[in-house]
Amino acid sequence: MCGIVGYVGYRQAKPILLAGIKRLEYRGYDSAGIALLTESGLMVSKSVGKIKMLEKVLGDREYKSTHGIAHTRWATHGEPTEVNAHPHIDQNSEIALIHNGIIENYRTLKEYLIRQGVNFKTDTDTEVLVHLIRLNYKGDLTSAVRDALTQVDGTYGIAVISSMHPNLMVAARMGSPLVVGLGEKENFVASDVSAMLEHTNRVVYLEDGEVATITPTDYEITTIQNVKITPEINEVSWTLDMIEKEGYDHFMLKEIHEQPSTLRNTIRGRLNLDEGIARLNGLNLQYEELHRLKRIIISACGTSWHSGLIGEYMIEELSRLPVEVEYASEFRYRSPIFSENTVFLAISQSGETADTLAALREAKKRGITALGLVNVVGSTIARESDGGVYIHAGPEIGVASTKAFTSQVMVLALIANLLGRMRHLSVQQGQEMIDYIQKIPDQVEHILQKSEEIKQIAEVYHKNNNFLYLGRGINYPVALEGALKLKEISYIHAEGYPAAEMKHGPIALIDQNMPVVVIALKDPVYDKVMSNIAEVKARNGRIIAIATEGDREIAERVDHVIYIPQTFRLLTPLLSVIPLQLLAYHIAVMRGCHVDQPRNLAKSVTVE
Ligand code: AGP
Numbered sequence: 001m002c003g004i005v006g007y008v009g010y011r012q013a014k015p016i017l018l019a020g021i022k023r024l025e026y027r028g029y030d031s032a033g034i035a036l037l038t039e040s041g042l043m044v045s046k047s048v049g050k051i052k053m054l055e056k057v058l059g060d061r062e063y064k065s066t067h068g069i070a071h072t073r074w075a076t077h078g079e080p081t082e083v084n085a086h087p088h089i090d091q092n093s094e095i096a097l098i099h100n101g102i103i104e105n106y107r108t109l110k111e112y113l114i115r116q117g118v119n120f121k122t123d124t125d126t127e128v129l130v131h132l133i134r135l136n137y138k139g140d141l142t143s144a145v146r147d148a149l150t151q152v153d154g155t156y157g158i159a160v161i162s163s164m165h166p167n168l169m170v171a172a173r174m175g176s177p178l179v180v181g182l183g184e185k186e187n188f189v190a191s192d193v194s195a196m197l198e199h200t201n202r203v204v205y206l207e208d209g210e211v212a213t214i215t216p217t218d219y220e221i222t223t224i225q226n227v228k229i230t231p232e233i234n235e236v237s238w239t240l241d242m243i244e245k246e247g248y249d250h251f252m253l254k255e256i257h258e259q260p261s262t263l264r265n266t267i268r269g270r271l272n273l274d275e276g277i278a279r280l281n282g283l284n285l286q287y288e289e290l291h292r293l294k295r296i297i298i299s300a301c302g303t304s305w306h307s308g309l310i311g312e313y314m315i316e317e318l319s320r321l322p323v324e325v326e327y328a329s330e331f332r333y334r335s336p337i338f339s340e341n342t343v344f345l346a347i348s349q350s351g352e353t354a355d356t357l358a359a360l361r362e363a364k365k366r367g368i369t370a371l372g373l374v375n376v377v378g379s380t381i382a383r384e385s386d387g388g389v390y391i392h393a394g395p396e397i398g399v400a401s402t403k404a405f406t407s408q409v410m411v412l413a414l415i416a417n418l419l420g421r422m423r424h425l426s427v428q429q430g431q432e433m434i435d436y437i438q439k440i441p442d443q444v445e446h447i448l449q450k451s452e453e454i455k456q457i458a459e460v461y462h463k464n465n466n467f468l469y470l471g472r473g474i475n476y477p478v479a480l481e482g483a484l485k486l487k488e489i490s491y492i493h494a495e496g497y498p499a500a501e502m503k504h505g506p507i508a509l510i511d512q513n514m515p516v517v518v519i520a521l522k523d524p525v526y527d528k529v530m531s532n533i534a535e536v537k538a539r540n541g542r543i544i545a546i547a548t549e550g551d552r553e554i555a556e557r558v559d560h561v562i563y564i565p566q567t568f569r570l571l572t573p574l575l576s577v578i579p580l581q582l583l584a585y586h587i588a589v590m591r592g593c594h595v596d597q598p599r600n601l602a603k604s605v606t607v608e
Pocket of ligand 1: 304353401402602
């Protein structure tokens, strides 16, 4: 996600725009930029890093301008550099544009524009938009924007200004939020209301496919096809703090609920339905190299290590390639054995975890192809990898990882599909898997509706000081992840265990004070898990089960059941983890813990 702010009115634009993007910094903060319309034309200034770096570049200089746009970036295409920062301008430096979203067909558009004589300066997908608008410009900026957007596939929230149209701003929305703020002799546009709330609480929320033409005293909204829209004006009553969390009490809860949308972003543009195969251009591996692969080593820490364990099950089952998953902190200090045709895969949300970075460097030192599965574009691990896949989960502010975990697992499913289809998976099998993949975001949405039900379960157990999480097969790593979530934010001692292993020790802990969370889905090991449940019940253990919708039998065997929909067996972790995230969240809140910044933890462990 990126932060977008536009202003057109009677006051000096620079302070309004900078204050506005600061309100949006939680949306993305790897680079920033501003464009002001001055008497001498467009003034554009950009910087890498947080907004305070942009302020440093701008200094105290007063730019006489009452009209401008500003942007704080969360890079998706093109590393966070000054050149790649927004705003982007056309070749005549007369049009400036800022964008939040992903242009799926930017490669095709870029090739077309290059054939039209456009010289590109950046690696971004966004730059194609401003050149396309220029190409379609025939004297009316809004018409040029509408005509350009008819050629675009993907998501966007954009704001556009031009030195050829003083006091006019054009905004358009498709898939990325955009709101118009209505002031007195001044108007605003932004990614969300927090950027304008100190100036006005009268807003118009743009809908997908709408284009707004905004002046200091007026505004008009049409569809991309130029059909006039009569919008509804809303009065916003939220506080600023609430807005940045979009009404959620914590960033973690917001990020849990973002998962349907972030999973759609992870999948976007990466599924070839006809061939039943995933498309992962960033791996930078030729098909021949992928065919020659003999072994994969995955290395990560914490939650990312858990997603790696899930990836092991997926990749081995679908491609029959051996996969081993290593704690990065262990891997880097033992003398690992590398064989030829081995690929090393580092998984890291932040892309800055010291142990994971060191493990990647160790692999590269041994001449092994090292890939990164990363969320933060342009992070150190991303830059030092030979290739990789960005998970497109957007900024994850809560220290406890949730949406990044499910996006990591989704990318690993795509990798497993790709490697499987290159070996044993038929087109039909690939298509079946992709069909299930496409249903996952809606199924996650369905499970999120159970938050209140899960909160009631949390009410029963939030005073307990020990938990055991059990799972088998591909859901064993989910048990580990559920236990980590609870540990991290509620400070309760929680252990994840393979369900059968309970008999080899942990069963000694079971009594009515040790709640046991069991992932008991209708899969080949269901009966075995039911035996484990019986063993727990025989010792007065209390059980919370994650079960498959329609399974009535389990309800008689346990104390609480949280049902999740049926899906492709290897995709079940994407669904079974959701109730565990919510359970941990509600228990932590009931225990009065600081959910977004738990004690002793950091969002990114950049030290050994
Ligand atoms: C997960 O909730 C924790 N914040 C922590 O275990 C985290 O997963 C680990 O530090 C790895 O971080 P990374 O994914 O940014 O490398």
